[in-house]
Amino acid sequence: MSKVSIDATDSLPAEDFKAVFRGHPGGVSVITADAGQGPVALTATSVASISVDPPLLVFSISALSSASDVLSRAQTVVVHFLDVHDIELAKLGAASGVDRFAQDQTWTRLSTGETVFDNVRAWVRCEVIERVQAGTSTVFVARALQSHIERDSEPGQPSHGLVYHNRAWHRLDENSLLTS
Template identity: 80%
Template structure:
């Protein structure tokens, strides 16, 4: 596998602890990603999900090669990206906890007619086709095209809603109390 241009540079990189400190202070929206490449479902919590295009509808996320879900996600042709809010904190924690069976409680998830695992009652989810994978350091960046979605809870335009973010190793809920503009 060829090295990325970021790893080929002769200029020394920023130390890992400094890089981590920068991103600990940068809040990220919380998502849960699920997939099944034929060997059983996997799930992981991610803060790297971002939309990159509306036409076509594309999103991007990255996962560490150290993730227990990495092998399945590198083979999966489709994934479900769950967009979580503060009401979904238990689902976020489930996907972030290592060493457990994230699908042990059958009443909390089901399968779409196309076979992908989806957690029930979350704010929203989008089923996607993985169209590209790019190796980037010790992670894989996924580009996925949105195929199908469901919104369970939506906020009115301009209203704060109750978003879930991860900041400085702690979960936070957004709401009217965290709104800075008027």
């Protein structure tokens, strides 16, 4: 397979690209990591499942993120999957210039050393298996090792999901259900 050359002058302007994705809602997650100098956390809407066997997920982080240096060196990460009960954690992970571990949000360390925020809807501990530079971001491929679900719902039923859409937080609930 040949490699395709990309000429930046042929690309969609950044503002147009951002406008397209503002209208595309994304599930909200907080990712934590620690490469030995203390934990970092950030809010992400780029988390997606890519394989069930083996269990793999993917997410991307901007090089401008204050957590990017630690994530570039961390062997493992914890991906926290949030719902509306976790909105304060989502906002904390999205805030600039704050110590995300000095706030009111409680957290612990797993026996394996990773940081986990308490009482979130669900989390998955992952081993980073690949990092791919893509433009101004890094795409992470991670293998799920361990999980915990604090709050679950029946398949097809509303569960108070949290999404980010058009620069705002939104709730998914029984009123947002179109069809089952």
